[in-house]
Amino acid sequence: MTTSTGLLDADLVETPASEEKDTAGAARIVGVGTATTEHSYTQRELLDIFKITDPRVRSVFLNSAIERRFLTVPPRDAEGTCLPETQGELLAKHRRLALEMGAKAVHACLDNSGIELSDIDYLCCVTTTGFLTPGLSARLIRHMGILPDTSRVDIVGMGCNAGLNALNATAAWAVANPGKVAVILCAEACSAAYVIDSTMRTAVVNSLFGDGAAAIALISDGPDTAYAPSGVASFPGSPRVLRFASQLIPDAIDAMRYDWDDQQGKFSFYLDPEVPYVVGANAEQVIDRLLTGAGLRRSDIRQWLVHSGGKKVIDAVRVNLGLTRHHVRHTTGVLRDFGNLSSGSFLFSYERLLKEGVVEAGDYGVLMTMGPGSTIETALVQW
Structure with a gap:
């Protein structure tokens, strides 16, 4: 696979520098919540459940920096062997778990x-682990009793980076509709996207991903916030979303992909072994462009929330950006306790950061996700 370290300006999507100088009207993240499926398993337990004996595959599982993951494993026969699941059964699992x-x-x-619940005006649902028509947003509105006139959108198939793509679009909606509540939900039932066989291709995927969902609420603190449910002023410490930068790496467009496996008769996810190095090689440019437009340097960033893509990916980003292990403590902690949760991983880290209670007013933070394309998405926030 060819790596790329250069990028044309046309491939970078940025907010003009002038916009973050005046943050009036910026969307704020005013709430966060996470959830998982019912059962978690250690990596060794999963090796036993999947009856994996190949030393090479076992090594992939046991050297992943993951201790536990939440998964919904397939039904098993009397001998404890996992029964095969058809694509239809996997889609039904996705719908139920999501x-x-x-x-x-x-x-x-x-x-x-x-x-x-009745205050929600806009709902954006993100998922990559299954396809639904009508989409998850419509089904969730009926399932939860959200008002049926709620505006909605579904972001499907964009992968692990999609949470920030959703934040970009939803923050813009919030600014255009000051005082109204927008909710983003990232729901990834990775158990519904597994192919279980003895190949190294599936071993990498099956050793990494877990089930999880994360949601955030946004409200713009524009001039019309008086009619917000409780007023934005009642959300102290909520960070403003200031700007975004996005980088596509065209030479690596097939490095992460979800395609049809004729032999298995279902979709299968593929991860190229070079992905960590491709992401690492491109991380510095997009981060520096994100910050330069705001008149900031990397040393000005107090909080870093990076997607828990895997041990090698995290290490590559950390080294290339000159970050310490402390900077990515929540990224590695989420990977350890949940595995890669795809689009919602960075929000699990965000929730942990808030619970830690170390953020101070004025702190800048960078959110960073990576996924198929290959793509790097970034956002700048300030508390």
């Missing part, structure tokens, strides 16, 4: 922010 986890995450987010 709704269950999604509802829990949204409720947790609303509880965290003090917002009522």
Whole structure:
């Protein structure tokens, strides 16, 4: 695979520098909530459940920097062997788990922010682990009893980076509709995207991903916030979303992909072994462009929330950006306790950062996700 360290300016999507000088009207993240499926397993337990004996595959599982993951494993026969699941059964699993986890995450987010279910004006649902028509947003509105006139959008198939793509679009909606509540839900039932066989291709994927959902609520602190559910002023310490930068790496467009496996008769995810190095080689440019437009340097950033893509990916980003292990403590902690949760991983880290209680007013933070394309998405926030 060819790596790319250069990028044309046309490939970078940025907010003009002038916009973050005046942050009036910026969207704020005013609540966060997370959820998982019911059962978690250690990597060794999963090796036993999947009856994996190949030393090479076992090594992939046991050297992943992951201790536990939440998964919904396939039904097993009397001998304990996992039964094969058809693509139809996997889609049904995705629908069930996404709704269950999604509802829990949204409720947790609303509880965290003090917002009522009836206050939601806009719902953006993100998922890559299954396809639904009507989409998850419509099903979640019916499932939870959200008002049926709620505006909605579904972001499907963009992968691990999609949470920041959703934040970009939803923050813009919030600014255009000051005082109204927008909710983003990332619901990834990775158990519904597994192919279980003895190949190294599937071993890398099966050793990494877990089930999880995360939701955040946004409100713009524009001039019309008087009609917000409780007023933005009642959300102290909520960070403003200032700007975004996005980088596509065209030479690596097939490095992470979800395609059809004729032999298995279902979709299968593929990760190129060179992905960590490609992401690492391109991370510095997009981060520096994000910050330069705001008149900042990397040393000005107090909080870093990087996608828990895997041990090698995290290490590559950390080294290339000159970050310490402390900077990515929540990224590695989420990977250890949950695995890669795809689009919602960085929000699990965000929740942990807030619970840690170390953020101070004025702190700048960088959110960073990586995924198929290959792409790097970034956002700058300030508390």
